[in-house]
Amino acid sequence: MSDKVTSVKKKDMTKVVGRPDSMNDTQFSYCPGCHHGIINRLIGEAIDELGIQEETIGTAPVGCSVFLYKWFDIDVVQPPHGRVSAVATGIKRAKPKKTVFAYQGDGDFASIGTNNSVHAANRGENITVFFINNTLYGMTGGEMAPTTLIGQKTTTTPGGRKAKDFGYPIKMSEMLARLDGPTYITRQAVYDVPRIKSAKRAIVKGFKNQIEEKGYSLIEILSACPINWGLDPVEAVERIKSEVETVYPLGDIIDRG
Amino acid sequence: MVDKQLMRGNEAIAESAIRAGCRNYFAYPITPQAELLQWMAVHMPEAEGGTFLQAESEIGAINMVYGAASAGERTMTSSSSPGVSLKQEGISYLAGADLPAVVVNIMRGGPGLGNIQPAQGDYFQATKGGGHGDYRIITLAPSTVPEASRLTYDAFDLADAYRTPVMILADGMIGQMMEPVELPERKPPEEIPPKPWATTGAKGREGNVIKSFALGGENLKAMNVARFERYEKIEEKEVRYEEVNTDNPDIILAAFGTVARIVKSTIRLAEEEGLEIGLFRPVTVWPFPAARLNELSAEVDTVLTVEMNAGQMVEDVKLAVRPETETPFYGEVGGVVPTPGNILEEVKKYV
Known part of the structure; x- marks a missing residue:
């Protein structure tokens, strides 16, 4: 490609993609193949589209979420x-x-904070919750989470999770959907374009519900943790499709908006 | 017209918080502070912009306080000993994130479930940093209902001035007892200092971040050092205490809260027997009024500490007095309240 062609093209170019205005140029420090970066970006895009950058307060606690x-x-x-x-x-x-x-x-969300999670949902608290489910504790070194699948090997279930000892993967979204308080509960994934688009719609909807004072929205998003799963990024996506989604199926669980 | 009412301590604390501009109150029921929560349920919604929310747990309540404080609002929670233990994680985070908030502890017997009688067993927890990490919180110990009202009102100003949690450390006696209280005026909103650091939406400015976290030793060290510089200012400027009959007494008694009030009756009993007892009552139990107690200890052989616990403030007394001062201790535990006569008997062992 010659320089001339490039410069002509540049002149007529329309910017079709870029960093959301609500985000800055700090490089993500997430591991290769991790889905946090995609999800963070979708939240940034949603904030931009709704024009709420100056009205938004985010909360993010510990582990991989802490750097938000x-x-x-x-x-x-x-x-x-x-x-x-x-x-x-x-x-x-x-x-x-x-x-x-x-x-x-x-x-x-589903273990140490369950009490707070359940009661905010039950009050129909007018907030938007993004619940990132990667089926283990990432930052601390891949220990079992309440969401860990039966048979899944983690650093604290080296022989695989056994229901007899550690119970079953907790289905928070389905549990909370039984309450009268929440407005919108959905489970999404971000491993391919259609799912990224769907997750984006869910994130925007979760924010819109709050802006329109419709109440509590929970957007659970399945995320890959290739490092702690011992898989490469592509294999990790395959695992979500073939294993994680069988326990945690995608789609809206309640929509009372 | 003077606004004087007969109120329980719990109610006076609640109403004084509202008058100090607290508009966000979150708590969980526990005896003997339940009237505080009940007063707030009725009167907080009547205040403009007032939020009363009964939380799902003590942990929920202190974290709602953390949220409201992050948003720059005057906020409070209250509880009693076992509940305050549950709040300690949140208090550590409030201290670590430099957030102003008021926490009320209407102490009861412990440890564990203990009982619902008045006690002072949480002195260590309040004054030595009850949660994890290096921190202090300003701790105010009222000994009457009117003082509980006044200190609660002041607590919000102190919290804002130093960006720190402030604790009202009272006990079931003060919480439940009724006394006439001259309530403070409602603080005009313009007298509450602005909080440019608060997370209220980044309108026309860079994003604000409230966190108790810093990566790397040097970064966290800097946060901690800055905080301890503020603590030094608090120790310089905010020490409060009361002295009674400390002009040439035979002995000085050191006591806080309810016990100090009982000691005042002991002073009168002793006078009938020709015995002069002085009382030194820390109002701020942190910062502890060590300098003044050191001066006073030069005038007596003995400083007797009396508490409703097995001996907690006595450690601060020992650190404060001169090396030659005798520092015996008399305590009642388990929710037992000493009588003026009990204390006089104890005094007679030393004079």
Whole structure:
């Protein structure tokens, strides 16, 4: 390709893709093949599209979620491990006109923070929760989470998770859908274009519900953790399709908006 | 007209918080502080922009406080001993994130479930940093209902001025007892300092971040050092104490809260017997009024510490007094409240 052609093209080019305005140029520090980066970006795009960058307060606690404050040019609060729904409740009750979201992993949302997660959902707290489910504890070294599949090897279930000893993968989204409080609960994935588009729609909808004061939205997103799964990024995507989705099927679980 | 009402301590604390501009209150029921929660349920929604929310747990309540404090609002939670243990993680995070908030502990007997009688067993927990990490919180110990009201009102100003949690450390006696209280005026909103650091949406500015976290030793060290510089200022400027009859007494008694109030009756009993007892009552149990107690200890042979626990503040007394001062201790535990006569008997062992 000659320089001349390039320069002519540049002149007529329309920017079709770029970093969301609500995000900055700090490089993600996520591991190769991890889906957090995709999900973070989708949240950034949604914030841009809804024009809520200056009205949004994010909360992200510990583990791989903790760095969220570095990528976004928005206000961010770092709550204690698991207490995210309670902290988000405190912010929302203090500033009801602002948009408040929670960004939590499965250990955070479904194990140590279950009490807070359940009751925020039951109150129909007008917040948007992103629940990133990668079926284990990533940052601490791949230990069993309540979402770990039966038979899945982790550093604390070296022989694979056995139901007899450790119970079953917890289905938080299905559990919370039985409550009267929540407005919208969905499970999404981001491993291919159609699913990324679907997840994006769900994220936008979760924010819109809050802006329109419709109440609690929970967007669970299945995420790959190739490093701790002992797989390469492509194999990790295959695992989501062939194993994780059989326990955690994709799609809307309730939509009362 | 003076706004004087007969109120329980719990109610006076609640109403004074509202008048201090607290508009976000989150708590969980526990005896003997339940009237505080109940007062808030009725009166907080009447205040403009007031939020009352009964939390799902003590942990939920303190974290809602963390959220509201992050958003720059005056906020409070209250509980009693076992509940305050549950809040300790959140208090550590509030301290670590430099967030102002008020926590009320209406102490009861412990450890464990203990009982619902008044006690002072949480002195260590309050003054030595009850959660993990290096931190302190300003701790105010009222000994009457009017003082509980005044200290609660001041607690919000102290919290904002130093960006720190402040604890009201009272006990079931003060929480339940009724006394006439002259309530403070409602603080005008313009007198509450602005909080440019709060997370309220990054409108026309860079994003604010509230976190108790820093990667790397030097970064966290810098956060901690800055905090301890503020603690030094608090120790310089905010020490409060009360002295009674400390002009040439035969002995000085050191006591806080309910016990100090009982010691005042002991002073009168002793006078009838020609015995002069002085009382030194820390109002701020952190920062502890060590310098003044050191001066006073030069005038007596003995500083007797009296508490409703097995001996906690006595350690601060020992650190504060001169090396030659005798520092015996008398304590009642398990929710037993000493009488003025009990304390006088104890005094007679030393004078």
